[in-house]
Amino acid sequence: MPWTAWAARRARRATWDLSALLNAADPRAGQAERHVWLIRLLEWLRQPHAVAADAGPGDEAPRPATTPPALLRLRHLLNVLDRHPEHHARVLGLLQACRAEIDGLALLADFGFARQRSVGGELGERMQMRLLPGTPDTADLAALFPLLFSDPADARWVEALDDSLLERVGALLGTQPLDTPALGPPAGSWQAMALDAIVILALQVAAAGLLGPVRQRMDPQALAERPFDALPRSSERLREAMRSGDEAAALQEAQYLRGLLDAARRAAGSVRQGIDDRGISVDLLLEMDQLTARVRRIDALLATVLEPAGSADRRRAWGLLLQSLVEAASERRSIRALFSRQYSMLARRIAERSAETGEHYITRDRAEWKAMLRKALGGGAVIAGTTFVKFWIVALGLSAFWGGFWAGMNYAVSFVIVHLAHWTVATKQPAMTAPALAARMGELGKPEGAERVVDEVVHLIRSQTAGIVGNLMMVAPLVLAVQLLGSWLGGHALVPAHEAEYVLKSLTLLGPTLAYAALTGVLLFSSSLIAGWAENWFVLHRLDSAIRWHPRALRWLGAGRAGRWASWWRANISGLAANVSLGLMLGLVPALALFFGLPIEVRHVTLSAGQLAAALGSLGSAALQQPAFWWCLAALPLTGLLNVGVSFALAFRVALRSRGLRVRERATLWAALRARLRREPMSFLWPPREKPPDRPAGG
Template sequence: MLPSLFRKWRESRNASLQLDAILTAAEPEAPLAERNSWLIELGYWIRRDGAPGGDDARADKGPRDGSEGEGGVERSLPQHVRLRYLLRVLERNPDWALAFSRTVRSILRDNDPTALFCDTGVASHPGFWGEMMDRLQARFLPPPPNRSDMSSLFALLFVHLDDAEWVESIEAGLVERLTLVLGLADAEEEGEEEAAARRGLERTLAASIQVLVSQVRATGLSQAIRSRLKGRVEETPFFRLDSAAQALFEEDLAHGDEAFGQRINYFRALLDHCHAAAQHVYDELEENGVSVEVVFQIERMKIRLARIELLLGAWSEPGRPGARQHLTAELIRSTQARRSVGHLVSSSFAQLARKVVERSAETGEHYITRDRGEYREMMRGAAGGGLLTVLTVYLKFLIYGLHLDKFIEGLLASLNYAGSFLLIHFAHFTLATKQPAMTGPALAHRLDGARRPEGREIFVDDTIAMIRSNAAAIFGNLAAVFPVALAVQWLSGKLLGVSLLTPAKAIATIESFSILGPTPLYAIFTGVLLWLSSLIAGWADNWFALHRVHDVMAYNRRLRYVLGAKGALGVADFWRRNLSGIAANVSLGLLLGLGPEILSFVGPHMEVRHVTLSTGAVGASIGVLGLDALRMPALWLAVAGIALMGFLNVAVSFALAFNMALRSRNLRSVDRRELSAAVRRRILERPLSLIVPPRRPAAAPDAGGSRA
C-alpha cells in the first residue's frame, strides 16, 4: 500500500484530469476556493506532456480544423497546441464555452489583483534576513487557494520555470480567439461587463502605481539612501514623485489630452531620475564600502521602479499588441523569483562580494612582480618570511609538547601563528601561501578588458607574472626555513647538548607528512582556510570604509586631546593602511590554530598542512635524526607530500578566490578557452618567463584596472 501511495504522490506532481472532466466541472457560482482549484487544474492540463488526444479526444465532438495541420502543431510549443485544442473544443461546444467564460470572469472579478501588481517579486520585509526567512517559507509552504488574492493564485497556477516564456509567446490570433470564447454570453450584456471590467482594471492599475510610488518615495527618502545623495531633500526626484503621480491620475484627465501627455512625460522623467539616483548610491557604495542592507533596499526600489514602468505602459496603452501577454509573463517571472532564495542572495551579496574582491585585488597587485627589481624584492621578502617562520615552527613544537587541553592548544597555536604572521607583515616580509588568495582577484580584474587584443595580452602577462611571483615566494620561504630550522636544532644539540624535540617526535613528524596519508586532504583544507582569511580581510576593509572609521578616529575629541590633531590623523592613517593586513593575519592565525579543533569537535578530524611550516618542521626533524634520516623512506614520502602540499595550498586558495572574483564581476561570458590557449602559447614560446622576469615591466594600456 505504501509503495502505491508513494507512486501516486510522485505522479501527482505533473498529473492532471482529462479535459472533458475539467470543462464539465466549470461552475461560476461555486465557492472561490473551488473555482481557483478548477483554474489551477486547467493550468496543469495545459502544461501536460504530450499532444492532446486519447481520452481528451472525447471532448472534441467535431472534425479537426484543417488550418491546424500536423506541420502547424510541430512548429508550436506544446502549451500552445493544447491551448488551440481547448479553444476548438469550446468553439464547438457552446454550453461548455458559456460555463467556461463565466467561471473565468468570476475568478478574475473575485480575486484582488493589487497585491499581484504591487507586491509580487518585491521583498515584503525591510531587511535581508527577514526576507530570506519569508522566501524559505513561501518555497515550502504554498498559499491556500481559498484566498481572494490574485498573487496567491498566480503562485499556485504558474509553477514551471518556462511558464512565462510560453505565455509571452502566444500569437495574436490565439489571443483574439481566447477573447471571443470568453465573450460567448449575450453581446449587449457582455459589452457592459467588458466596459466595467476595463474601467476596474484601469482603476486597479492606477491605484497600484500610486501604492508603488509611495513605497519608492519612502525608500528614497530614508536616511540610508538620502544620506548618500547630493543636495537638499526637496531637490531629490523621490520627493517630487508623489505629487507627479497624483497629477497624472486625476479623474477628469483624459488620455488624449495635451495635459496628459505632458504629465506622463514628466512622470517618466522623474522615474529616470530615480534610477539615476539609485545608480549614484551604488557608485557611492563602490567607493566607500558596501552595506548588504543598503544594497537590499536599492534592489527592492529598482524592482518597484521597473514595476511602475510596466504597469504605466499597460495603463496608458491598453490596446498595444502583446501588452497583456508581456504583463502577465513579467508577473509570472516575478512570482517565481519571489520564491527564489538564490535570487535574493545573488542580488544582495553581489555588490558586497565585488567590493571584497576589489579590496583583495588592490592588495594582490603588490604581490605580482613584473621586473627583475620587483622579483629580487620578492625573493628577499620571502626569505625573511621563511626566517621568521622558524620561530613559529619551534614555538608550535613547544605548545603541542605541553599536552594541554585541545582547545587551549588550539588557542595558543592561534596566538603563535597570528603573532608570527603579524611580525612578517610589519617587517614587510612575505608568506608565500597568502599570495594566491590576493592575486586571484587582481588577475580576474584584468578580465574586464580581455575581449580586446591588448587586454588579453595584459591578462597573459599578469598570469605569467603571478605564477612566477608565487613560485619565487615559495622558493624564498623554503630556501630560508629549511636550512635555518635544521641549523638551529643542530647547533642546539652540538653546542648546548639540548634537543628541542625527541627522536620519536621527529620520526612521527616526518611520517605525518607522507604523500600516502591524509596530507593531500589536509592541504586542501588549509587552502580553504587561506582563502577565508582573504575574505575576512576584504570584509574588514569594506567595514572600515563603509562606516568612515578613518574620519571617526581622525576627529575623535579624546584622541585629539591626547595625541593632538596630527597624532589622531596618524593613528587613523595607520589603521587605514594596515587594517586589511592585520585582519588577514589574525584571522588566518585563528583559523589555522582553532579551526581544526572546532571542526574536529563537530565533524571529521582535520589538521593544518602549511607548506612553509611543514618544511620547517621537517628541517628541525632532520636536525634531530642527523644524516641517518636520508636513508628513511618516510622522509622521501614526506618530501613528495610537501611538494603536493605546496601545490594544493596555492591552487585551492587561488581557485576559490579567482572563481569568486569572476562571479562578483559577472565575467562568465568571457571566452576562457581562448584565454587559456593564449597562456599556454606564451609558456611554450617563452618557458623561461616562468622563472626569469623581464628586465623592465612591459608597457601596456590599462585593461580594466590600474597596476598600483
C-alpha cells in the same frame, strides 16, 4: 523544494484528462474549489507531452517546431471550448465568479517585492514561503498567484504567448482585462486597479528614495529635479486625468511621470558609485534593487493603461506584465537568487580591494622579483619561529579546543608580524593576485589583449615562485640550524623524537595530505573574503573618520597622533583581518571538526617544510634512511601547488563573476600561453634581463 512546487510535481505525475477538468468546472462551487480547479488547469498545461492542437481562430499560420508544449495545450483548450458551447459556458462562468471575488490590486502593486528592509528579514520570509504551504482559499490574487504559477519554467511559455493567443485568452477572461477603453476605466476594472497600483508604487518609490541613508549616498546632481518629491503628485494627477477622460492631460502627465522615473532610476544607480570611499551595505543594495524594480513595474503598468484599447500593443503590454509577475513568483521563492543579487556588489567590492592589494604581490622586473624574494626570506624566518612554538603548544597537552585556539593565535601573531614587517608568506598571495588578473581579463577582446594577459600570468607565476622558494629557502635551513644548535648546547634536540616520528607519519604523501592541502587553500581564500568584508565594514561605518575626529580620541591621542592612527588603521585593516582570520582558522578548524568526529587537519606548505626540517634535526641522519621522510619531502611541492591552486581558482572565480566576465577567448589565451612557454620557458621562473635603452643617434 517549496511545498507548492512539490505539489505541482506530484500533480504532474498524474495524467490530467481535459474532459474531466472541463466537466469539473462548476461556477457555483465555493471559492476554494474554483481556485483549486484553476491550479489543476495550469498543471494540465504544464504536462511535458504536447497535444496536437486543433486548428482554431488565429491558428492558420504554421507554428514553429519549438513551440512550448504549454502553448500547444492552451490552443487545444481554446479550440475545444470553441467547439463545445456547454464547456465554454461553464468555464466562462467559473472565471467570472473568480473575477468577481478576487482582489488583484495587491498583485499589481505589491507582488514580487520584499516586505522587509533587511536581507535577514527577507531571507526569513523566503524560507517561510519555501517551507510553509499556501492555501487557495483566499480572495487575494497575490496569494493565489504563486500557487497558479508554481513552476520556474512558466515564464518561458508565458513569454512565447503571441497576439492571437493573448486576444483569445482575453476574450475568455472577459473584456475588462484587455479591452477596456483607455480613458475613463470603470471602477473595479483591471485598468482602474493598474492606475491605483501606479499611485501606490510611486508612494513606495518616493519613500525609499527619501530615506536618510539612501538620500545621503545619492549624487546631488541626480536629485536636482527632486524626482522623489514629485512622483506621488504626478501619479495622482495621471489617475485623475484618466478617470475624467482627459486624454491630452493624461498623455502629458504620463510623459512627465516617465521623466521622473528615469531621474529616480539614475539617482538610485548613483548609490552604487563611490563605494571605495563609503563602503556598501547589502541591506542598502536590497533597498535600491526594490526601488528600481518598482520603477520598472510602474513603466509596465503605464503601458497597459496608455496603449489604445483593443490594440495588439495593449495586449502585448499585459503579456509582458504577466511574464514579469511569473518571473517574480519564481524569484521570490529562491534563496539563491536573493544572495546572488544582493552579494554580487559586495563580492565585487571585495574583489576590487583584493585586486588593488594583489598588485603589490606581482613582480614585473628583476628588481621587483629580487625584492619579493627578500620579503619571502623574511616571512620564512618568522615561520621558523612559528614552527617551534607549535611544537611547544603540542607539548603542553591541552584539550583539543584550547590546543587549536593557541595554535591559531600562534599562526595569527606570526602572520601579523610578517605583515607589519612588509614581508610575505607565499600562500597568501594567490587570493589577492587572482582578482588583479581577473581585472585584466577584459582586455582579451582587444588587439594584442591576449599577449598582455599572458604577460600578467607570467608575472604572477614568477612572483608566486619567488615567494614559495624564498619561504622554503629560509624556513627549512633555519629550523634545522636551530635544532642542531639546541642539540649542541643542551645535549638534546628541541623537538622530541616521538613528535618527529609523528611528523613523518602525518605529512606523508601516502596519507590524506593532499586533501588537507586543498582544504587549506579554501581557508586561504576565505581569509581574503574576510579581509575584504572587514575593510568594507570599516569604511561603511567611517571608523577612520571617527578615530581622527571623535572628541575622546582627540583628547587622548591629540590631533596629530589621531590622524596618524586613523590613516594606519585604514591602510592595515584589510591585512590585519586577513592574517588574524587565517591564523585562527588554521588552528581552530581542525579542533572544531574533531568535535564533530571529522579527522580534519591543515597542510600549509611553509609550516610543513618547517616541521619536516624539525623532524630531520631531531632524528638526525637516520631519518634520511627512512622512506617516510622522502614521502613527506615528495608531498611538499604538491602541498604548495594545492594551497596556491585552490586559493587562486576560488578567488579568480569570484572576481570573474563579480565583474560579470565570461572568458570566451580561452582558446586564444591558452594558445598564447603555450607559445610563450615554447619561446621563453625560463620567463615563468626568472625575469628576463631588461633591454638597455636605445642610444640617440650621434651619441
